[in-house]
Amino acid sequence: MRSLIENRFGLLALVLVALLALYGTAAASRPQVAPAAVPRPERVPVASVTAVCPAPGEAAIGVLTPPGSREPGTASLVTGDRTLAAVDTPGRLWREEAPASSPPLVVTASGSMASGLEVSQSRRETSGGQRGLAGVRCTEPAASTWLIGPGPSAADVTLHLSNPDPAPAVAEILVYSGEGPVITDSGNVFTLRPGENRTIELKDLAPSALVMAIEVRTASGRVTAAARALMNGGRGVDWLPVSAAPATRVVVPAVPGGEGKRQLLVASAEETDTLVEIKALTPEGTYALKDRELVEVPAGSVATVDLAAGIGGRPAAVLLTSDTPVVAGLVATGPGARPDVAFTAGAASIDLGSVVAENRVDGATSSRLLLTAPEGAGTVSVQVVSGTDEAHEPFQVDIPPARTAQVKLPKIKGTFAVVVRPQPGSGPVYGGRVLEERLKGGAALTVQPLAVARIWAMVPPIAESAATVLP
Structure with a gap:
């Protein structure tokens, strides 16, 4: 009996060895299956945009969708219960002065008019005994x-x-x-x-x-x-x-040149103090400001730095790096007995291009771009777009690495928009538009940092999941 049991266990062991050998051979000879690709967000054209212009009363409103699309689309401009216009032609600037005391202007666009839509407002201010230019990009x-x-x-x-x-x-x-x-x-x-x-x-x-x-x-x-x-x-x-969200690397572009005060503001919402390194990028190059290379920002507060002497009246951008995220902006005060003020703030690089929809160049008013390439050399094309059928050929601007370039915009009759597009091989480019008007007692000015054009949206990947139908 004992011999029979031993024979059975021996037979079972032989069967297990044979099975292991068989599966081992199959596993070794089975073709390797490549791991499934991780789905990535998909870039799709923007199909709908909403932008709001605050307090547009008596302000000049400029609306532009960059040229290029021939597909149908429309943009409606509504203030309160009044429709100012319906715009349906990409590549043509629409401009009009909003009625006095208008509530916020809501611009909604769909189809081809949404891809790259840009809206700006500006006006000459005389309220409260002030005089100056006030402009802003209408935001979503x-x-x-x-x-x-x-x-x-x-x-x-x-x-x-x-x-x-x-x-x-x-x-x-x-x-x-x-x-x-x-x-x-x-x-x-x-x-x-x-x-x-x-x-x-x-x-x-x-x-x-x-x-x-x-x-x-x-x-x-x-x-x-x-x-x-x-x-x-x-x-x-x-x-x-609007300032870029808190980050450990911030570029504040479009610091206007000329006389007057330049005050940098750096804010931290963190619970610990942070040290921020500051560098100026001018047409001559990048350098640390003497005695202002580092600024300490206490936790949850705003620190100020006087940059007027360090920049020396030159157009510039400011590069900030820190250990914890910060927000930054700059106050520029013009010279003269009755100075005006302008603000700029941290901005993103214009990788997808940018549009400024409201510019003027005439006897007393000038518009200029300040473009900065903090890393490698930058190359952009600049195209002027007016409210007529007149075509304007784009021109190229080269920005040396780690420098700021000032670009005077051409004299065009009436108001016009500019479309700035980085060219292949260009390094990151940051910038802004300075609008300046010469007035008795001092110049009036306003700055609009260049924002990334609303051309593409990143759509997250869609995957099969029971979570979509189960609670």
Whole structure:
């Protein structure tokens, strides 16, 4: 009996050995299956755009979709219950002055008119005893918007919020000053109904701040945010451009040349202090500013740096690098007995091109581009687009590496737009448009940093998943 059991176990062992050998041979001879490719976001043309121009009353509005598309599309311009226009021709500038006391202008575009659509507003300001130019890029709704500039102790600052979407939005306003985060008893959370516009005096949130950074963050929905600063003592008026989100490397482009003050503002929302390295990029090259190479930004606050002496009146950009993310902007004050003020802020490189929809060149007014290539050499084409059928050939601009180039725009009758497109092989390019008007007592100016054109959107990959149908 015992011998029989031993024989059975021996037979079982032989069978297992044979099976292992068989599967081992099959595994070794089976062709290798390549790992499945990881799906990546897909780049698709933008098919719909909404942009909002804050307080457009008596301002010149410029609307342009870059030339190139022949597909159907339309853009409608609505302020309140009034439709200003319907635009359906890519490559032709539309310009008109908005009626006085107009509510925010909402521009919605679809089809070919959406791809690259750009809207700007500008006006000569005379309110509050001021005189100057005030311009701003009309922006799309966002989940988070950063603005940086003077505080209520230095200027009358008004925040404009708009909810153009068909659903309610809840926005929280976070304020950082030179002394640290600003906490209010009343709370900084606001609910905006669909289509609602609201203005908020920032002195009600932070009455003593000399400089400030603001984040408008939405808990639900999306809003557009813009801020207008009326400087104390008749020292100018302008809109604050939207700043790039906090990052450890920030480029503040389009610092205008000429006399006057240049004050850099650097803000950190982090819980630890940070050191920021500052370099200036001018037409002569890149260099660290003497005695201003490093600036310490306390946690949750805004630091200021005087750059006027270091830049020496030259057009420039500012490159900032830090260990923790920061937000940056710059206040430029013109010379003269009645100076004007202009603001610029951190911006992204214009990898997909950029459009400025409102420019003028005549006897007293000039428009110029300031383009910076902080890394390798940059090459862009610049095309002027007017409101007529007249065609203007693009011209090429070469930007030496680690320098800033100033480009005077050609004299064109009436208002025109410019389309800036990086060329193959170009390094990253940052820039802005300076609009300046010579007035008695000092020049009036406004700066618009170049924003990435709304041409493409990155759509996340779609994969089969039971999560789409199961709770």
